[in-house]
Amino acid sequence: MVQVLVGADSLNSLSWIDQRFPVDTSTSKKPETFSVTEDEAPSVQLTFPSVDSPRVSIVVPVYNQYATTISCLQAVLENTADVDYEVIIADDCSSDSTTRIADRVINARVVRHKKNQGFLGNCNAAVCQARGEFVLLLNNDTNPQQGWLTALLDTFDQHQRVGLVGPKLLFEDGLLQEAGGIIWRDGSGWNYGRGQSADAPEFNYVRDTDYISGACILFRKDVWDRIGGFDEQFRPAYYEDTDLAFEIRKLGLRTIYQPASEVVHFEGVSHGNDLNSGIKKQQRINQGVFRKKWRGELLTGNRDLGTDVFDARERYNSGTTVLFIDHYVPFYDKDAGSRSTFLYVKSMVDMGYRVKFLGANFFPHQPYTETLQQLGVEVLYGERFARNWKLWLDENGKSIDVIYLHRPHITEDFIDEIKSLENCPRLVYFGHDLHYLRTEREAAITDDNKLLKVAADWKKRETRIFDQVDIVLYPSDVEVKAVQEISPGTNVAQLPLYVLNAPDVDAFDFAARKDLLFVGGFTHTPNVDAVLWFAAEVMPQILFADPDIRLHVVGSNVPEAISNLASENIVVHGFVSDGELESLYRSVRVCVVPLRYGAGVKGKVLEAIESAVPLITTPIGAEGIPVPEQVMDIAEGAEEFASKLLGLYTDESRCVRQLAVRPGYVAKYFGAGVVRAAIEQHFACESQV
Structure with missing residues (x-):
């Protein structure tokens, strides 16, 4: 389980550190050696x-x-x-x-x-x-x-x-x-x-x-x-x-x-x-x-x-140094936000930037920490950094050009200390999605007035962050416009969520494929709602038309409500490896993203685009995607969703048309060159290679 220091808990951070790191375990393990005497x-x-x-x-x-x-x-x-x-x-x-x-x-x-x-x-x-x-x-x-x-x-x-x-x-x-x-x-x-x-x-x-x-x-x-x-x-x-x-x-x-x-x-x-x-x-x-x-x-x-x-120690004489601060090292194979963070770390390393990473729980989750280290990223973890990260920043801040802050609840635990630095680096904030907007939409779907109070609190907290940083980044134009409305003086811009590879559309064999696929981590409540809604409202209509169709549900941290859906026609896989997920993408005929609320660009939508699988989603799922109708079907409500899904599932020419435009689409909106240009522009740093 990932424990992150957030919100009011940060007021008692030393107590949290004492509980998490009760003993200093930094001693080195004695290595294996072969002792051979002169006589032997x-x-x-x-x-x-x-x-x-x-x-x-x-x-x-x-x-x-x-x-x-x-x-x-x-x-x-x-x-x-x-x-x-x-x-x-x-x-x-x-x-x-x-x-x-x-x-x-x-x-x-x-x-x-x-x-x-x-x-x-x-x-x-x-x-x-x-x-x-x-x-x-x-x-x-x-x-x-x-x-x-x-x-x-x-x-x-x-x-x-x-x-x-x-x-x-x-x-x-x-x-x-x-x-x-x-x-x-x-x-x-x-x-x-x-x-x-x-x-x-x-x-x-x-x-x-x-x-x-x-x-x-x-x-x-x-x-x-x-x-x-x-x-x-x-x-x-x-x-x-x-x-x-x-x-x-x-x-x-x-x-x-x-x-x-x-x-x-x-x-x-x-x-x-x-x-x-x-x-x-x-x-x-x-x-x-x-x-x-x-x-x-x-x-x-x-x-x-x-x-x-x-x-x-790094023979570093010129260039750009970026310090990432996020909740923990990116679990790039488990959730969209982590994958986005990881891809930006990798992109910056590839561009010649020097990258440091601070996870707010200061824990070296594996294999994720070692993956970053092998890219050339220094990861700050353990009791020493949990207690002394501010001292580390005081000592080395002059060598850091940009601090890249992620998520509101993480940023607010660090930003005041960072702003107190004698020479504060450029502060770039990436919210992943607008928390207040997502919560407002959830309140509207669930008719829960308590959530409206939560949304109002998120809006206040997010706006305070906007006022303290040099630039605010979000992946969708919808969020950029929303920020401009609630905080008119904020410097805000759009940043592609992912760096995508060109999809291999030639690998799609309509006749050899069958079934549906949903992918999403279940600590994110919109994903739980999406699968429950699809199973209750859409799947019965699909099975009435074709009783042999199955829905594959993939994602980490599966709650009991999702596990209970398992049946002959709904296969709940839970977390799978990258290889297993790739195999599923190669075997299913259509990906479904039936989100009813949320905010920002959805990683699961971009993954489906990259994986060369026909896709259907809702207006919420398509939000923030440039000209989404070019590369996916969009439907609202259970009846329209079922009707369009069946039409796509049974029409090979329609699937092929949707896939045919994707290579050019990906290059135009989510290619490495697009992301590289965005980094150079918004981080005000030139590429080093």
Whole structure:
């Protein structure tokens, strides 16, 4: 169940937080590691898959430390699946049991040099032997965790212009070692998040970063070849990984931190920790080499030591940052409002905006939170943000350009605090629908005078919000006109509810389809009323004409009144997966949206348009849709609804005519270009890509 802090409850917000977050559970879980002693290591035998055409070449540079290497390889073998990979052990003239590693590690390729090359030279020589499209450099003092490689590879598929990807690096106790690296103007570096909880929200979303520590980095082999590998001037080691990230960025490609991939790094095993002795001393020397090579880039693209960490961690120097505030992370597969919010988040990310998301219940609902994080959205959740969101906004408000507020009952809990900021960002409000108008219509249908008082209260609350924001957005022209009437000075505009894909109208096979479909979440009372009314007033007329027709009812949070409708001709599915819903859309002949009251553009109507299924609805259902008669039938009252529905259901040519205009219609009114233009106009921000 979703609990949201609203209305009068907000007056006792600290009590609410105490109940919701009784214990601080932010400690990190200890990761799985493979402990292999020097005595045990020679008896361990590992067999890797034999792969003719690997997608990834995992290159493990080694110099002695046989037991450490075996531990690493055991973790790779145990925790890598669903990827065709090869392992290349790059032996830099070891003198211990590593000289016999080929006898104990089967199907791994061993590249051995005649003389010691040092870390940098060892890597350069070994990568030349790689057969994979991708190369992964992996220190031998690491233990990758389950699913690590798949998550890294998926980043290349899910994001644009990716050049290099690295994981979340953990200490053995589970605390964070690095969530990407920051390079400062003087060439020094920070392991962002070091020593903090690996589960904290700020370390768990995909983002650009200055560099990734070379303990584990994935890149395309052809990109490595274009650059020429690690720059030889950083021999024998240190800053070669940082330099590689900068070289990749010079090609117009991105270096990305991927938190879904986790790797334990036993820091200091390879080279120690003392900066004044051994090879670690080279780290200080190579900082100067790096600073000299990249002086111009550091001056223009990086910050002074320790400043503006909020922006520096993302290598964010220009563009638009938008903070979404809604009731909770969008349940994009359960209700129309959430789907709309999600599509706008995705559209803004695709346009190059930096997006932050605050759900008013501060709970990381899954898989929805991780979906946002994998898009590159920082989601603020947990007790720390529930108690300190205002402090977070005070500290970082100068980096936020727009706050995008949703729904009146959520907005009123945040807006006064937001308005008190020294530099208040642009405030954009999206009400989803006019609550007062929807409630007035419900009162008229149900003849409930108490609802008129509720509607009057909503009108007062919504009008107060209008007076406090820079622009008000609604999805229908009806609502825009209503706002202009009740609040003449308000800056109000229309925003498309959804971004729609072109419907595949050729997939509609009239003869192969049958039955009716209603889709809608049942926490929304107009949907409950619609199905009950249709079942009682319309369905009997349909069954009189054709007793074999069935109505499929789909939606989350089904109340008992709807469940009780289940019969031979009414199938109550409840919540279904996206795949199951798509299957229903492909099998039914007509979608019905028999709404008697409500306000705003209806998501279920747009989904039916996008899904290439003939549609019939009421004037309320069609409200706010541009020229709706082009793409749907509209009927009012039970008799007209039944008559038009039967006419549509039995007339193939009528169905085909309705569908034929939809691709052009969608492109004109709900296409990605239309939504992109609306965002640029109403958010007063230009696209970054």
